[in-house]
Amino acid sequence: MTQLRSRWRRRAGITVLATALGASVLGIAVPVASAQQAPPTSGAADGKTLDEHDRALVAEAEKAGKPDVTLLIAAEKGQTGAAVDQLKALGGVVQSTDTKLDYVKVSIAPDKAEKAAKLKAVNAVDVDGLVYRDDPKPDGATTPLPQPAPGKNTPRVNPYLPTGDTYAAQFGQVLPNWDGKDTTVAVLDSGVDLDSPALATTSHGERKIVDWYNANATNSGDGTWVKQSTETYTGAFTANGKSWTAPATGGPYTFGVFSETAGDLGGADSETGGDVNRDGDRADSWGVLLDSATKEVRVDLNGNGDFTDEKPMTDYAKKYDYGFFGTDNPATDVAERMAFVVQTDKPGYVGIGISGAEHGSHVVGIAARNDLFGGKMDGAAPGAKPPAVKVCLTGTACTSSGLIDGVVYAAS
Secondary structure (H helix, E strand, O other): OHHHHHHHHHHHOOOOEEEEEOOEEEEEEEEOOOOOOOOOOOOOOOOOOOOHHHHHHHHHHHHOOOOOEEEEEEEOOOOHHHHHHHHHHOOOEEEEEEOOOOEEEEEEOHHHHHHHHOOOOEEEEEEOOEEEOOOOOOOOOOOOOOOOOOOOOOOOOOOOOOOOOOOHHHHHHHOOOOOOOOOEEEEEEOOOOOOOHHHOEOOOOOEOOOEEEEOOOOOOOOOOEEEOOOOOEOOEEEEOOEEEEOOOOOOOEEEEEEEOOOHHHHOOOOOOOOOOOOOOOOOOEEEEEEEOOOOOEEEOOOOOOEHHHOOOEOOHHHHOOOEEEOOOOOOOOOOOOEEEEEEOOOOOEEEEEEOOOOHHHHHHHHHHOOOEOOOOEOOOOOOOEOEEEEOEOOOOEEEHHHHHHHHHHHHO
């Protein structure tokens, strides 16, 4: 994906910084930059073709009997429309386009993928797939010196965050007013936990997480996308073998079910372990109701089948709505609940945005956490406001399309 990413970054004027944590590289901070004039690009080369990795992905899809693969396409400069027409002529279904970047995402039959790469208006192609990260292993000291547990008195320069190693913490001590105020640092990773006290507000008392967006495609294996019914409902109805009650006014409403083990959530390497509400089992599911007109979402959190007693929610960036699966027991040292948001920009789906893996919260904490443990321990820029952009699954992989679409979303 190097060729595509490099080209789109130049066109958007985006600076991308990878945050390296041990042996893993997942967090991508995207400072918003001013648009720059893109350098000229060369025309299509003769004999354009998929590379070996992409051909392997296509072969895998064919073997599995999948009806299509998703292609991430950089069109020739100024030729987005022509590329769309040529891809449609091959039977492709266009999922999204960006004329500023000459970017097209399209689903197409596996046996047409090679032909798509050779189209006149197409400059470069990647087949969407998973990007796996290495599992960091403790290859350093086998008997490290014991350290006291972090707490409210842990100083800003400490052994737990690498901000001291990079001198960001020392910089903040010398120039405390230069703390990231009015700065946006997007974190592209596994999502961010909105239930973390140190991610609630900035060092100036403002809301810290200003957006929460899932850039993974609905067909990426991400189990947090809930397929909605084509049939609409109002009032009492029956679906999925159960009786439900939608509001008698408003709507009409579409319906779906979010399951703890959907897609990647119940996988062998899933950090949720298929237990989203943290009650010790993998058997729970929740009805999800979408108002087709207002795009408000109700989730049947109490399991009584009645959506009228649930709070309507909309996309986080609009009103900062979020809720919880499960109920916390304040007498324990862990949170027996999981915060979630909703997302409604994908037709036919509702996104249930959860921080399904800890890495995203870890990265945003290093970048911008404020008053960790209620004390002196901060991230590099406690005054910054990070949008959380989910581009990874709940295990050890991110998606190619999520990484690209996430950068584009963060920049725009």
